[in-house]
Amino acid sequence: MTKKLQDIHKRHSLIKTLISSQDVFNQTQLVKLLKQNGIKVTQATLSRDLTELGVVRVPTTKGVVYKIDSTGVEKTLQNHLSEEIVSVQSNESIIVLKTFPGRAQGVALFIDKNNLSEIIGTVAGDDTIIIVPKSIKSIDKTIQQLKNIIGFK
Amino acid sequence: MTKKLQDIHKRHSLIKTLISSQDVFNQTQLVKLLKQNGIKVTQATLSRDLTELGVVRVPTTKGVVYKIDSTGVEKTLQNHLSEEIVSVQSNESIIVLKTFPGRAQGVALFIDKNNLSEIIGTVAGDDTIIIVPKSIKSIDKTIQQLKNIIGFK
DNA sequence: AAATAATTTGCATAATTATGCACAATAATG
DNA sequence: CATTATTGTGCATAATTATGCAAATTATTT
Numbered sequence: 001m002t003k004k005l006q007d008i009h010k011r012h013s014l015i016k017t018l019i020s021s022q023d024v025f026n027q028t029q030l031v032k033l034l035k036q037n038g039i040k041v042t043q044a045t046l047s048r049d050l051t052e053l054g055v056v057r058v059p060t061t062k063g064v065v066y067k068i069d070s071t072g073v074e075k076t077l078q079n080h081l082s083e084e085i086v087s088v089q090s091n092e093s094i095i096v097l098k099t100f101p102g103r104a105q106g107v108a109l110f111i112d113k114n115n116l117s118e119i120i121g122t123v124a125g126d127d128t129i130i131i132v133p134k135s136i137k138s139i140d141k142t143i144q145q146l147k148n149i150i151g152f153k
Numbered sequence: 154m155t156k157k158l159q160d161i162h163k164r165h166s167l168i169k170t171l172i173s174s175q176d177v178f179n180q181t182q183l184v185k186l187l188k189q190n191g192i193k194v195t196q197a198t199l200s201r202d203l204t205e206l207g208v209v210r211v212p213t214t215k216g217v218v219y220k221i222d223s224t225g226v227e228k229t230l231q232n233h234l235s236e237e238i239v240s241v242q243s244n245e246s247i248i249v250l251k252t253f254p255g256r257a258q259g260v261a262l263f264i265d266k267n268n269l270s271e272i273i274g275t276v277a278g279d280d281t282i283i284i285v286p287k288s289i290k291s292i293d294k295t296i297q298q299l300k301n302i303i304g305f306k
Numbered sequence: 307a308a309a310t311a312a313t314t315t316g317c318a319t320a321a322t323t324a325t326g327c328a329c330a331a332t333a334a335t336g
Numbered sequence: 337c338a339t340t341a342t343t344g345t346g347c348a349t350a351a352t353t354a355t356g357c358a359a360a361t362t363a364t365t366t
Binding site: 051054056 | 203204207208209210211212220222266267268301302
């Protein structure tokens with residue numbers, strides 16, 4: 001299942017790679033670049049993709065180019081964040097979040113940036129994040145808030 | 154003299170103020186906002202203004218909005234960039250750009266951001282920038298491109 | 307597995323932005 | 337001060353991007 005979802009994810013990744021590695025001046029150009037990489041879509045789809053990815057248009061002396069929004073990295077991450085998370089578990093006092101290998105730091109960074117009221121702090125390893133709730137009494141509430149912002153169901 | 158120049162500056166300032174203080178979704182809206190502030194210009198002029206100011210278009214859930222480019226503060230400087238530059242010299246292989254004291258970093262940053270095809274890299278001190286051309290054979294071309302984007306005559 | 311719901315995409319085109327050109331305004335020069 | 341050069345602006349429109357809608361694909365439910 002989710003062949004389609006993978007396709008979208010793949011396309012989005014490629015878009016980010018392309019606009020990071022070279023100057024992309026318009027969406028028609030991007031259509032061609034994707035085609036060269038075996039992905040066939042129309043300008044309309046790219047318009048939607050770029051919006052979803054939070055890609056900004058920046059004017060330069062050479063013309064307008066697309067760029068990953070520096071202030072919007074989290075936004076981009078949020079879309080794919082749930083895909084990086086394996087599980088969220090807890091005992092009476094601590095929450096443990098498991099991610100795919102190497103993703104813990106990034107996910108923890110995102111959690112920290114959101115500065116949740118119910119979370120005192122986090123520590124991230126390679127694929128595991130330890131999350132300390134404000135109070136062990138309200139840990140369920142903390143988990144709820146956490147799942148909420150990372151989009152984990 | 155330069156009543157006109159002041160007008161432009163005033164308009165640019167107002168544009169920056171407006172897009173910083175509220176959501177501006179398109180240039181037609183901006184035309185109206187300026188009009189309310191006693192400045193009458195057309196969309197065409199605003200298109201040019203926004204480019205000069207380095208204003209970026211950022212997609213949001215509410216639609217596309219204009220924003221001062223966080224990484225592009227220097228872009229605003231472009232107008233004054235040539236005023237910061239003392240000289241552009243070179244030998245057979247390297248270009249040396251001299252600026253007024255303390256300005257080298259900012260100017261180099263600007264050059265880097267423009268990602269010129271003819272330039273491999275730059276190193277900036279306090280008032281001097283070393284610029285490495287793609288090839289020493291085409292160094293004249295490099296200098297031309299460089300002067301071009303920094304507006305140095 | 308069939309039926310239903312939800313999502314994705316292309317097409318056509320609306321909406322928006324960028325720009326060539328001509329003219330006007332300003333600055334520079336003699 | 338007249339002349340020439342430079343810069344800024346509007347107009348008209350070209351270029352680019354966004355979107356309503358329908359069809360197709362994928363996911364969910366029964």
